[in-house]
Structures are given as structure tokens and as C-alpha cells.
Amino acid sequence: MKGGDLLQIYPAGGAGNFQTHRRLARIGRGAECASHEEDFLGLSYGFRPGRGQHDALDALWVGIDSTKVSWVVDADIQGFFDAVDHAWLIRFVERRIGDRRVIRLIRKWLKAGVSDEGQVAATEGGTPQGAVISPLLANIYLHYVFDLWAHQWRRRHARGQVILVRFADDLVAGFEHKADAERFLADMKERTARFALMVHRQDASHRVRPLRCGEPKAARRGQPGDIRLPRIQCAAETWKGVLHERLKIMS
Numbered sequence: 357m358k359g360g361d362l363l364q365i366y367p368a369g370g371a372g373n374f375q376t377h378r379r380l381a382r383i384g385r386g387a388e389c390a391s392h393e394e395d396f397l398g399l400s401y402g403f404r405p406g407r408g409q410h411d412a413l414d415a416l417w418v419g420i421d422s423t424k425v426s427w428v429v430d431a432d433i434q435g436f437f438d439a440v441d442h443a444w445l446i447r448f449v450e451r452r453i454g455d456r457r458v459i460r461l462i463r464k465w466l467k468a469g470v471s472d473e474g475q476v477a478a479t480e481g482g483t484p485q486g487a488v489i490s491p492l493l494a495n496i497y498l499h500y501v502f503d504l505w506a507h508q509w510r511r512r513h514a515r516g517q518v519i520l521v522r523f524a525d526d527l528v529a530g531f532e533h534k535a536d537a538e539r540f541l542a543d544m545k546e547r548t549a550r551f552a553l554m555v556h557r558q559d560a561s562h563r564v565r566p567l568r569c570g571e572p573k574a575a576r577r578g579q580p581g582d583i584r585l586p587r588i589q590c591a592a593e594t595w596k597g598v599l600h601e602r603l604k605i606m607s
Contacts (some may be wrong), residue, residue, distance in 0.1 A: 389501065392452055392496055397503045402524035403491030412523045416530075419519035420567065425530035427537040428567050433498075434556040436525035437490070438482040440497055441552040442466050445483075448500045449493070465489065494524065501551045502527070502544075509543060530567065537564045 396404065401412035419425065442463075449462060466483065483490045498508070502522065506529070510518045516532025518540075531537040540566055545555050 386474075392492065393498075395452065396495060396499055397507060399506070399520040400495065400499065400503055400522045402522075403495055409523070412521055414494065416519070416521045416528055419521070419568050421529060423517045423519060423530070424532045425519055425563060426567050427534045429530045429537050429541050429544075429564055430531045431527055431541070431544070431563060433525040434554045437494065439553055440482050440494070441525060442481060444501075444551050445493060445497050448496050451500075452496075462489075462493070473569075491524075497551075498522065498525065501548060501553065505547050507535070509540065513539065513543075534564065 393404065401409075401415070402408045416461065445466070446459065450459060453459060483493050506520050510520065514531070514536050516536055518532070518536065519528075519530040521528050529537070529540060531540065540553075548555060
């Protein structure tokens with residue numbers, strides 16, 4: 357088996373029983389992953405084939421440069437992998453997977469224990485990080501909780517242009533109008549709370565902010581603002597640094 361982390365997560369029934377975990381690993385890489393991939397929206401990145409850190413950065417850069425976006429909401433879900441509600445997750449998975457054997461395996465894995473210095477502790481909530489199937493389940497959960505909702509919100513409520521990029525449990529939403537940004541943030545907090553999730557606590561004045569000081573677009577090139585997503589800090593890159601360099605090239 358590849359991946360030392362897998363050896364630290366034990367299915368219920370004993371640390372020596374790895375058959376369930378091997379089957380779940382195949383699920384994470386197999387047909388079930390492909391079937392959900394067909395459903396996922398274009399705004400989501402992370403733990404998906406061909407949709408990594410740089411792809412998310414490219415999407416954000418193009419969105420900022422090609423629209424009238426002037427206000428930004430950047431947020432992350434507080435303790436997401438520990439907060440996932442098992443009942444809601446199973447309901448979401450069942451929308452695409454009808455095989456009851458697979459559902460039973462996932463239920464069993466969600467109740468698995470995590471080994472810490474030889475002691476196995478039960479998991480009553482969340483999805484253990486480091487296991488093969490955990491990123492797929494996380495994307496399924498956020499697909500229904502955030503992605504579909506955000507897509508509908510943009511169509512129904514936005515008065516101006518909107519861009520959306522989510523990488524795992526971190527997201528950036530750009531808006532043409534400040535009122536749209538403020539309403540989106542308030543509605544998003546209400547939406548995530550319904551599914552046992554909480555937007556990371558931070559003063560609201562730091563969450564809805566101008567992208568490039570409200571200057572005309574022609575004067576704003578090369579000044580993308582300080583947008584930062586923790587999970588996309590790859591090789592010391594930040595949203596600000598990467599976008600700054602790329603926008604300078606276009607200037």
C-alpha cells in the first residue's frame with residue numbers, strides 16, 4: 357500500500373483489518389470518483405484531476421482581469437475536515453452512488469479510529485485527513501453545500517458581475533458591487549451553518565474589501581490586492597505575488 361497515512365486509520369473491527377480501507381482506496385481512485393467528477397462545477401479546484409493550485413490561480417487571474425470585479429470576499433471553512441456532518445455527507449453521496457455495499461463501506465470508514473502514538477481513538481464526526489477517499493468526500497460535501505448554492509445565488513441575486521473560485525475549503529468571490537459582496541457573505545454564513553459548518557471568524561471589515569483601491573480598471577493593472585488562500589501557498593507563492601507578476605507582464 358502506498359501512503360503511510362493510510363496505515364494510521366483503522367476500520368472498525370481491529371487495526372489488522374485493512375481490507376475495507378483498500379476497497380475505499382479503490383473507490384477514491386475509481387469509477388465513483390469519475391462519476392462525481394462529471395457533476396462538479398468549474399468553480400471548484402483542488403483534489404481534482406488537472407485542477408490544481410496553478411489552475412485556480414489562472415482562473416482567478418483571468419476573472420479579475422476580464423471583468424469589472426472591484427470587491428472581494430476571501431474566506432475559509434473553520435475546521436472543515438473535523439466538522440463534516442456524517443448524516444449529510446451520506447445523503448449527498450447517495451445521490452450519485454446507489455450501491456449499498458459502497459455506502460456501507462463509507463459509513464464504516466467514517467467511524468474509523470485514528471491511531472495516535474499507538475492509541476486508537478474513535479471518530480464521531482468529520483473526515484480524517486490524509487486518507488485517499490477523504491478529498492473526494494470533501495469535494496462532494498462542498499459541491500452540494502457551497503458550489504451549487506453559490507452558482508444559483510449568482511444567477512438569482514447578483515446585480516453585477518461575479519467570479520467564484522474554490523480550492524478545497526478556501527474560496528475567493530469577486531463582485532462588481534460592494535452590496536453584492538456583503539449580501540453574499542451574510543447568505544454564505546447562513547447557508548454553511550445549516551450544514552454544521554462555520555466560516556472562519558474574522559472581522560467583517562476585513563472580509564469584504566476593495567480589490568485595487570477602487571481605481572479605474574486601466575489604472576489598476578499590476579495592483580491585484582492581497583488575496584490569500586492558505587491551501588494554495590505552493591512553493592512560497594501567494595495570490596498577491598503570483599497575480600502581481602502576471603499582471604505586470606500584461607501591462
